Amino acid sequence: MMKNSSSFIVQHSAKNKKREKKIHDLIVAIKGAGEMATGIAHRLYEANIRRIVMTEIPEPITVRRTVAFSEVVYEGEVIVEGVHAKRAVNVDEVNDIWQHDMIAVVVDPKCTTVSVLKPDIVIDAIMAKKNLGTKRTEAPFVIGVGPGFIAPDDVHAVVESNRGHNLGRVFYDGAAEPHTGVPGPTMGYTSERVLRSPRAGLVKHVKELGETVKKGELILYVDDVPVRASIDGLLRGLIREINVIENEKVGDIDPRGVTEYCFTITEKARAIGGGVLEAILHEFNRRA
Numbered sequence: 001m002m003k004n005s006s007s008f009i010v011q012h013s014a015k016n017k018k019r020e021k022k023i024h025d026l027i028v029a030i031k032g033a034g035e036m037a038t039g040i041a042h043r044l045y046e047a048n049i050r051r052i053v054m055t056e057i058p059e060p061i062t063v064r065r066t067v068a069f070s071e072v073v074y075e076g077e078v079i080v081e082g083v084h085a086k087r088a089v090n091v092d093e094v095n096d097i098w099q100h101d102m103i104a105v106v107v108d109p110k111c112t113t114v115s116v117l118k119p120d121i122v123i124d125a126i127m128a129k130k131n132l133g134t135k136r137t138e139a140p141f142v143i144g145v146g147p148g149f150i151a152p153d154d155v156h157a158v159v160e161s162n163r164g165h166n167l168g169r170v171f172y173d174g175a176a177e178p179h180t181g182v183p184g185p186t187m188g189y190t191s192e193r194v195l196r197s198p199r200a201g202l203v204k205h206v207k208e209l210g211e212t213v214k215k216g217e218l219i220l221y222v223d224d225v226p227v228r229a230s231i232d233g234l235l236r237g238l239i240r241e242i243n244v245i246e247n248e249k250v251g252d253i254d255p256r257g258v259t260e261y262c263f264t265i266t267e268k269a270r271a272i273g274g275g276v277l278e279a280i281l282h283e284f285n286r287r288a
Helices: 034-047 069-075 089-098 113-117 265-283
Strands: 008-012 016-020 025-033 053-055 075-081 085-086 105-108 120-123 141-145 157-159 195-196 201-205 218-222 225-228 233-238 251-254
Touching: 016 025, 025 034, 025 113, 034 053, 034 069, 034 085, 034 141, 034 265, 053 069, 053 113, 069 075, 069 085, 069 105, 085 089, 089 113, 113 251, 141 265, 157 265, 218 233
Parallel strands: 025 053, 025 120, 053 105, 085 105, 120 141, 141 157
Antiparallel strands: 008 016, 075 085, 195 251, 201 218, 218 225, 233 251
């Protein structure tokens, strides 16, 4: 018998009971709310998977702040390409935020929200380059983004995050490419694009997000140590004025110099989001 492709069976292990749900009723928990996690959430939201909750640490260290829902932790509410996200302090608020057609963000470094909400899908998009404890038993379907996860051992699916031929590819048996430590090239520039803290200390801005900068220009201080632009371009990313550790990524210069790129989701984040969406539909949008 043919089953309606817009619905599926979800197995909740806690109750060991099956129930049918529509795709737009899926509950999705995303660990992390940085740039890549935001690209994933945005893609799912635009595909009408909108019951999304994202977890974050108390003081996010996001560089591309204009396209990251992690900014909700500081601002209370943000908009990225027309999609609203709002901070929630408890599960009741999460449901209320969903009722207003927004994405919920919770300060929850231990991701306890997952055990409370019992989501249908858990996505680890912390981008830590290693698995910080995510298990495939956390939800009926668990996805790991980037290196550190092995399918089907600790997650059901892995999405490649490294730029190149396999970016956004879904693996159901295996792992993503190892972390290279080298940013993907833009106009031939790799590590030169990234500004890093020369020491541990407090960041103090000299330039602002979206400004055009020249090689050698002063961008910020870490305590009293200057950090200068290593190439010409647009200051596409700039960490908040917070305390950082040595060698922390604190800025991002785009040599293309297009202002719009500062305020829109990158092709990398969109590709990863597409891979996550593919994995979800592959698992749940089956015909029986």
